[in-house]
Amino acid sequence: MSxxxxxxxxxxxxxxxxxxxxxALNNNxxxxxxxxxxxxxxxxxxxxxxxxxxxxLKSGKSNLVGVIVPYIDTSFFASIIRGIExxxxxxxxxxxxxxxxxxxxxxxxxxxxxxxAQVDGxxxxxxxxxxxxxxxxxxxxxxxxxxxxxxxxNIKGVSSVTIDDFEGGYVATKHLxxxxxxxxxxxxxxxxxxxxxxxxxxxKQALLDxxxxxxxxxxxxxxxxxxAGKSAVDTLMKLDKKxxxxxxxxxxxxxxxxxxxxxxxxKLPDDFCVVGFSNEPFTQLMELSISSVDQAPHExxxxxxxxxxxxxxxxxxxxxxxxxxxxPHLISRKSSVKPVAKKKAK
Amino acid sequence: MSxxxxxxxxxxxxxxxxxxxxxALNNNxxxxxxxxxxxxxxxxxxxxxxxxxxxxLKSGKSNLVGVIVPYIDTSFFASIIRGIExxxxxxxxxxxxxxxxxxxxxxxxxxxxxxxAQVDGxxxxxxxxxxxxxxxxxxxxxxxxxxxxxxxxNIKGVSSVTIDDFEGGYVATKHLxxxxxxxxxxxxxxxxxxxxxxxxxxxKQALLDxxxxxxxxxxxxxxxxxxAGKSAVDTLMKLDKKxxxxxxxxxxxxxxxxxxxxxxxxKLPDDFCVVGFSNEPFTQLMELSISSVDQAPHExxxxxxxxxxxxxxxxxxxxxxxxxxxxPHLISRKSSVKPVAKKKAK
DNA sequence: TTGATTTATGCAAACGATTACACTAAATAA
DNA sequence: TTATTTAGTGTAATCGTTTGCATAAATCAA
Numbered sequence: 210m211s212x213x214x215x216x217x218x219x220x221x222x223x224x225x226x227x228x229x230x231x232x233a234l235n236n237n238x239x240x241x242x243x244x245x246x247x248x249x250x251x252x253x254x255x256x257x258x259x260x261x262x263x264x265x266l267k268s269g270k271s272n273l274v275g276v277i278v279p280y281i282d283t284s285f286f287a288s289i290i291r292g293i294e295x296x297x298x299x300x301x302x303x304x305x306x307x308x309x310x311x312x313x314x315x316x317x318x319x320x321x322x323x324x325x326a327q328v329d330g331x332x333x334x335x336x337x338x339x340x341x342x343x344x345x346x347x348x349x350x351x352x353x354x355x356x357x358x359x360x361x362x363n364i365k366g367v368s369s370v371t372i373d374d375f376e377g378g379y380v381a382t383k384h385l386x387x388x389x390x391x392x393x394x395x396x397x398x399x400x401x402x403x404x405x406x407x408x409x410x411x412x413k414q415a416l417l418d419x420x421x422x423x424x425x426x427x428x429x430x431x432x433x434x435x436x437a438g439k440s441a442v443d444t445l446m447k448l449d450k451k452x453x454x455x456x457x458x459x460x461x462x463x464x465x466x467x468x469x470x471x472x473x474x475x476k477l478p479d480d481f482c483v484v485g486f487s488n489e490p491f492t493q494l495m496e497l498s499i500s501s502v503d504q505a506p507h508e509x510x511x512x513x514x515x516x517x518x519x520x521x522x523x524x525x526x527x528x529x530x531x532x533x534x535x536x537p538h539l540i541s542r543k544s545s546v547k548p549v550a551k552k553k554a555k
Numbered sequence: 556m557s558x559x560x561x562x563x564x565x566x567x568x569x570x571x572x573x574x575x576x577x578x579a580l581n582n583n584x585x586x587x588x589x590x591x592x593x594x595x596x597x598x599x600x601x602x603x604x605x606x607x608x609x610x611x612l613k614s615g616k617s618n619l620v621g622v623i624v625p626y627i628d629t630s631f632f633a634s635i636i637r638g639i640e641x642x643x644x645x646x647x648x649x650x651x652x653x654x655x656x657x658x659x660x661x662x663x664x665x666x667x668x669x670x671x672a673q674v675d676g677x678x679x680x681x682x683x684x685x686x687x688x689x690x691x692x693x694x695x696x697x698x699x700x701x702x703x704x705x706x707x708x709n710i711k712g713v714s715s716v717t718i719d720d721f722e723g724g725y726v727a728t729k730h731l732x733x734x735x736x737x738x739x740x741x742x743x744x745x746x747x748x749x750x751x752x753x754x755x756x757x758x759k760q761a762l763l764d765x766x767x768x769x770x771x772x773x774x775x776x777x778x779x780x781x782x783a784g785k786s787a788v789d790t791l792m793k794l795d796k797k798x799x800x801x802x803x804x805x806x807x808x809x810x811x812x813x814x815x816x817x818x819x820x821x822k823l824p825d826d827f828c829v830v831g832f833s834n835e836p837f838t839q840l841m842e843l844s845i846s847s848v849d850q851a852p853h854e855x856x857x858x859x860x861x862x863x864x865x866x867x868x869x870x871x872x873x874x875x876x877x878x879x880x881x882x883p884h885l886i887s888r889k890s891s892v893k894p895v896a897k898k899k900a901k
Numbered sequence: 902t903t904g905a906t907t908t909a910t911g912c913a914a915a916c917g918a919t920t921a922c923a924c925t926a927a928a929t930a931a
Numbered sequence: 932t933t934a935t936t937t938a939g940t941g942t943a944a945t946c947g948t949t950t951g952c953a954t955a956a957a958t959c960a961a
Contacts, residue, residue, distance in 0.1 A: 212697055213615075215917055226941050231919060241939060256696060261671045262612045263917035266946050269559075271608060273651075273672075281640065282633040282853075284836075291628040294654055303672055305619075305649045308640055326619075326649055327608045350602065351558055435840075464840060471842075490630075491837040494781075494810060496817075507628075561947055572911050577949060587909060609947035613916050907958070912951105919945085929936070 275323035292510020378411025390454035438465025621669035638856020724757025736800035784811025
């Protein structure tokens with residue numbers, strides 16, 4: 210019945226031109242009230258919908274924004290995407306989602322696909338293996354705003370929204386110190402990603418600021434899963450002086466560590482404290498709820514969207530290079546709050 | 556430097572027409588090898604990228620697919636979206652994500668936005684409050700494939716991919732019976748969503764098939780969060796004959812129930828068994844891991860994408876109305892496997 | 902040499918909307 | 932009455948590609 214009604218169909222029915230229809234629909238003042246009303250009504254009755262593609266082609270603005278993440282179904286990135294979508298939708302943008310599967314090849318391919326699709330901007334989080342930068346130059350050459358979130362690369366003219374990972378590592382470690390822990394181990398990730406390196410530096414600084422020694426024996430680089438957490442505990446427990454706390458850059462690693470510690474009969478939080486990172490949904494659901502550093506992903510997504518919007522609405526097209534850094538918050542839970550220290554907590 | 560190179564720019568540089576350039580790039584046989592090579596090379600060197608928008612306008616095919624979910628950041632829907640993206644991306648489609656926030660108003664608005672964007676198809680899961688159907692007719696009027704996943708409405712000509720919720724409820728309940736449970740309560744959701752109703756019917760049938768009584772006293776309709784699970788347990792424990800098992804249509808409710816049961820000093824799984832639904836990530840991470848019915852969301856997403864692809868590539872445009880029903884699988888874990896019955900499990 | 906066929910390319914319309922410019926008729930000013 | 936403004940609408944170009952048709956040059960057959 211309706212199937213693809215255009216302004217020409219409306220024009221033909223009313224014996225006027227498409228131009229008039231267009232102007233009537235767009236509230237152009239040079240149209241008589243009677244014609245406007247007539248057009249509006251027949252448009253509605255015929256089931257007309259504007260073809261945004263034609264508009265996009267004409268105006269050079271597609272109202273599409275590309276979002277690139279490693280995987281969409283990890284809680285952290287899913288929350289970010291939700292934040293982005295919720296900030297962009299009211300402004301009339303649609304969000305195209307792409308996954309890199311943590312590979313550079315897919316990242317490059319995906320960027321090109323989005324450029325072909327004429328997106329008005331690209332918001333992305335780097336994949337772990339990303340080394341190349343020419344695909345970013347492609348984006349910049351086309352004068353399309355590029356915004357990094359969480360995992361960024363330092364490129365001139367590119368904005369980014371991250372959390373202060375140094376601060377996150379610092380407060381987590383400081384919290385453990387305040388609980389009375391003396392030998393705090395740290396489970397980090399691959400330092401080729403800035404985020405892990407920064408968290409580690411926050412850890413180190415917190416130790417030094419509070420008169421504790423920084424010893425690389427207690428720093429392990431591990432993968433981000435529970436198995437890695439378990440074997441990390443095994444490694445740590447072979448040391449001459451065993452640690453009495455762990456700050457992990459990943460909640461999954463923290464969970465694995467806790468499970469192994471409990472298997473070994475170690476009492477948490479009395480004899481050992483653990484703090485994770487990311488505030489994954491499961492951390493608060495465990496019987497022994499896990500302390501973690503919240504990254505406010507929803508807020509990060511909204512912020513990334515806002516930075517993009519600032520960029521495109523920039524009066525006089527001043528390309529502002531914004532580097533936004535959100536403040537992470539420690540959520541202390543059972544895994545790290547000792548009974549005796551409870552009054553000091555929070 | 557490069558900024559929006561079109562085939563005209565290439566044509567001008569080579570003193571040929573845009574038509575020739577277009578044909579050369581598309582491997583049209585009526586172009587000499589020398590010209591083709593020349594065009595290819597200059598296109599590459601000038602950094603040309605095809606404008607899919609222009610192509611979409613001309614061809615009437617945008618290669619965009621809209622995906623509508625209540626929230627993108629729930630594990631279930633995020634996994635489905637991942638599946639959809641992974642199946643559609645290789646076929647040259649981009650995926651636009653929209654959220655309804657479980658409201659009908661946003662659902663309608665979103666459908667219209669996607670129709671404006673000229674998507675080639677819409678894959679969606681209904682929002683809980685959805686009653687209207689005119690927006691679905693809009694979609695069908697434009698001859699655009701519509702595929703429901705998980706939460707569907709029975710509309711003629713519309714395909715759907717769901718799991719067999721009846722079967723899911725049946726196997727979960729049957730499993731509890733096999734564990735020796737005699738009085739099995741059931742925590743369901745709002746029956747205006749087919750999925751909850753079907754799970755409940757599977758529950759009922761399993762009871763009857765195994766000679767147990769179906770008693771509505773043991774059926775509670777609750778919201779999908781841990782609090783609801785806790786108060787449901789409180790309600791159940793006031794009954795004359797207390798239940799010795801719960802089949803919950805939601806993992807969160809199951810978790811809340813377990814927490815309250817443990818607070819009451821009831822031993823799981825020895826004295827009480829619980830099975831949830833959805834196989835949320837946290838269920839396997841708990842100390843007392845929770846049995847749950849897996850819905851294979853990733854597979855569901857891939858399947859929904861496949862049904863869409865079948866629809867558009869349908870030879871002779873036979874509009875096949877596919878109703879795909881995936882089989883759910885019970886994952887039995889600690890919360891429902893009694894020591895004595897362990898040999899029977901699996 | 903001439904006509905028929907093939908090969909490579911150009912021309913122009915089309916997709917649907919917007920918009921600068923032109924035009925007509927009516928209203929107003931002189 | 933005549934000139935000038937104004938309101939309302941039409942004409943046509945534009946965005947970047949694709950593609951049916953026309954055309955020119957080159958090849959081939961006789």
